Amino acid sequence: MSSIPFLLFIICVFFSERVFGVEGGEGTYPLAYITGPQILENSTHIPTGFYTFRHVETGKYLQFIDFDNQVVPTDGANSTVFNGTLWTVKWHGDDEYGGKNYSIHHLNKVKYDKCISTRWDHHRGLDDAAVMWQCEVDNITRNDINFDIYPGFKGVYNESAPRPLQRRKRHLEPRYINTYESIRQDKQQWLFMRADPSETPLWSNVRFDPKTGENRINGPMIEPDREKDQHSGRHLFYLVSAAHLWNMVPRCIYPQASYEFDFTPNNTGVTALDHCFWGNTSQLWEATLWKPENFPLGYTPNPMYVDDQVVSSRFLLWNAHTSPGSTVMWWGILVAFTFIVWICHH
Template sequence: MIPLPFVIVLFLYISFQHVHVQAVEGGEGTYPFAAEEGAQIIDNSTHIPTGFYTFRHVETGKYLQFIDFMNQIVPTDGQNSTVFNGTLWTVKWHGDKNYSVHHTNRVKYDKCLSTRWDHTRGSDDAGVAWQCEVDNRTIDDPDFDIYPKFRGVYNASQPRPILGSHDRRLAKRYVNTYEAIRQDKQQWLFMRADPSQDPTWKNVHFDPSKGENAYSGSIVKPDRKKNKHSGSTLVYIVSAAHLWNMRSRCLHATASYVFDFTPSNTGVTQLDFCHFGNESLLWEMTLWKPKNFELGEIPDPRYIQEDLTAWEAAFGGTVHPSKAVMLWAALLVLSLFAWMWRMN
């Protein structure tokens, strides 16, 4: 027969776990299995050659694009749903399997795909264009024009953001409304659609021991019309931000133009929870031209996986303070019942 104190403690712990997970499912709070999920994402992610890429959404066929007007990152539409310099991104390595994704604006400021934190919901909600702070050593534009006669839209967007930073009445909305840039907010992982297969590239692979591409033949000259490039692969684009304490977030091809407290960054691409097999999160990344870059900043050790004790690992990472209180309460109840049991 199972002792009554053990049953009570087990019931309290399971009840707490249920309530805690339900809160996280709503998009708020920490995630008790984040350490395990983060490790799985790292294992299933891949090294890729550095260079110039396009990202095409598998379901919609839309490309991730940079629009110079107010530095927007939004999926393409209409004539822009093609390969052109507005959908061509510079991808650099940052150690481990972390990469940054860059585009320069018309005045040659380097902008990075960054994870935006929504303080009203307490979660990462979108990919935005912010000044590159994770890798500001060099600005590396493509040294070729993938579509010289392109006649689409480079510097406009429909719909346009509903608010503008020029409106002085909005000045107070900028006060303490988002986290300062951390390195993990400008770093991304490319998680394989099929974890059992590594992507193959034409005459090139990335050597993480040297931090640069290794070549086994001539580089394919990029040609949009003839679809000549150095290879493609299907990936989930995973934010490295909060990877070890919250549910993982992947880039989804949905634009948003509304965000009350940062009106100058309202042209964004939304994030969603990462799920294997969800094609609405899959992107085809195509390497148009590999190129070696100066080694970027390595991940900040404060934001990568920490060493866990056996006790912490058993509960999915560092024990959250609220969970610790419940555990100590459960132990106290157990001790009380054990004392009463012995007295009888």
């Protein structure tokens, strides 16, 4: 008897994903089992440290703007290397599928760590933008840029142009109002897919060792110098989100700012994502390693999301943080046992 409700549950989940899951959006991608491994195979390890990301066609850099925690491409005089375009890149290990997972950080003015994260558009049913969110992949350590590559230059961004949209006066779903929720770690992990998969990027005298998670430097470290263009190397990559890599079309960072997603807190500026296409130079970024550095990682999991810390009654009570299939199966066994006892009793 327990198999009947379990099968009904699976059928309901299937149809809810196909019909209701993305509210008329793109849905799943049937060839994800091919594109996912291809992304992983063509991605590579890079040294950890401080980077800039310059778009090869427009010359714009990915920029952090402290006002409302924005990540948008630079414009005008800001299209240069300065602390607002320097990012901390950390490694988070290779997953069981071969993913080489990195996170991209920046501290705001009060030294809170923000990570470039993948945002889900529930209207279109896809990952639509790169945004700055509170870090989940590393929520303890904070690593500030320990050098000033452009002394005296603080940027010329005018916070009123372009101005983030004002919140519209209409009802918003509670989870999209300026609140904090834990998110999946893959939404803050990125893959560096090589522009030329046949080549392995080399970084002057720096080599990254994935066995230890640290850089190995042969000889003296190259001190960063913007005017002399002195750094530890630069290479071209697609910046691929690790989110939905196995069930949707892979998404890459595209150099276009957006201020039009009205359920993002404060409608802050974000950078668009687009479907990844190898050979499309409009998605290529020049990553320059200005200074390699080894970073300690610190992560404290939320007890609500750790199965081992959920009370033993999780198999008998519905719990959103455990397997729904297990919950339904145990309910089915309980009902079957009760029915058998009832028959024997009568």
